Amino acid sequence: MLNTEPNIAASDDFYQELIDLHRDLSDEESALVNAKLILLLANHIGDAAVLREAMQAAREEVGGTPLPLGEEKG
Secondary structure, three states, X not given: OXXXXXXXXXXXXXXXXXXXXXXXXXXXXXXXHHHHHHHHHHHHHOOHHHHHHXXXXXXXXXXXXXOOOOOOOO
C-alpha cells in the first residue's frame, strides 16, 4: 500500500537537495536526472503493486485520460 502521508524527515532539507540536484542542468538533463532517480527509487521499493499505485497517483489530475495500468494500448 502506497504511503501518501508526510513521511520524510527534514523535508525542507530534502526539497532543497532535490532543487539543488537540478541546478545548472538543461531541461533535457533535468528530465534525465528525474528519470534515473525514479528508476533507482522504483528498484529500491521493488513492490509492483505499490509502484502501480504511485504511478496512478502521479497521473491524477494531469492532462489526458490515463490508460488503466496493466492494460496495453491497442
